[in-house]
Amino acid sequence: MLDHIDKRLLAALQKNAHLTAQELSEMLNLSPSQAGRRxxxxxxxxxxxxxxxxxxxxxxxxxxxxxxxxxxxxHGPDQSRSFARLVSLRPEVISAWTLTGEADYLLRVFCEDLSSLNHLIHETLLPHPAVSRVQSQIVMDQFKQDAPLPT
Structure with missing residues (x-):
């Protein structure tokens, strides 16, 4: 179980993982050794x-x-494993999820340019034997950065 001090510690570390035990102790009103042990x-x-x-x-x-x-x-275990293996080998794909609904997977990708994205889709993803459809949404602006998890 997490207590309120643990939750505050986790929230602080999500914002700055470099916090020292001394800095955490001041934020949490603990001794540095207690903060370090937590x-x-x-x-x-x-x-x-x-x-x-x-x-x-x-x-x-x-x-x-x-x-x-x-x-x-x-859809089958072999096709899923094969596709997951393909995705795991691509450095452009920084995260991937399996989904419910119409799409089976959602991939978050970073590419140098549109040509690189086009190449990833048409030369890597679509040729996979299990893939029937690929749809992409290009991010115009990210107005909220990846946030810490709620604690």
């Missing part, structure tokens, strides 16, 4: 799964962000 417990129990740096896609030359919906024509 962080370590939350890591051990799997509440905190990793620490990562957020990169600026534009600075990396990734000018196009898109969401790509994929519908399979044939």
């Amino acid at each position: 962080r370590q417990r939350l890591e051990t129990e799997g509440y905190i799964t990793c620490y990562a740096a957020k990169l600026d896609p534009a600075r990396l030359g990734l000018g196009v962000q898109a969401f790509v919906q994929v519908q399979l024509g044939t």
